[in-house]
Amino acid sequence: MDLDKFRRRLLALEDELRQRIEREVESARQTIDEQPAASDQSVVDELKEESFLLADNDRALLAQVRAALKRIEDGTFGRCVVDGGPIEEKRLEAVPWTQYCVKHQEQLEQTAALHTPKL
Ligand SMILES: [Zn+2]
Incomplete structure (x- = not known):
């Protein structure tokens, strides 16, 4: 098995996920900041939840990617x-x-x- 190939793919994915999570959290913050004070709070909550949920999925995947990288180091991949x-x-x-x-x-x-x- 070409471990190096998998390591490279996992490292690239790790990088991508990290950046995406940052963007998702950032855009959630901005969405919340941009809401006019008079707007419906439930809409804000919904948007907030959606963005954080997205980031959560990516965080879970990121944890799996990191665990896989560790298994490559351990030789159990x-x-x-x-x-x-x-x-x-x-x-x-x-x-x-x-x-x-x-x-x-x-x-x-x-x-x-x-x-x-x-x-
Ligand atoms: Zn099995």
């Missing part, structure tokens, strides 16, 4: 954290920060779906 088995290289190409093989990712999603209340 490309191994499923559940059973230590190899993660399919195609899967790593698509999602280089993944910590699960296809089998365990599917199991995880099924479990999550079971615990998500349906409306």
Whole structure:
């Protein structure tokens, strides 16, 4: 496996995410500042929540990217954290920060779906 290739991709992604989070937080601040005092507070709250939520998703992804970089350093990159088995290289190409093989990712999603209340 070409670890260097994955490291480069992850580092580029880390950089991109960091910049995007900064922009999202900044634009959330600006949106809030630009609201005229008379405007509907609930609209401001909504905008604020939306931007911070976006930043939150990126923060979660950034944490995963950093964990993957650490696994490259540790020499455990490309191994499923559940059973230590190899993660399919195609899967790593698509999602280089993944910590699960296809089998365990599917199991995880099924479990999550079971615990998500349906409306
Ligand atoms: Zn697995």
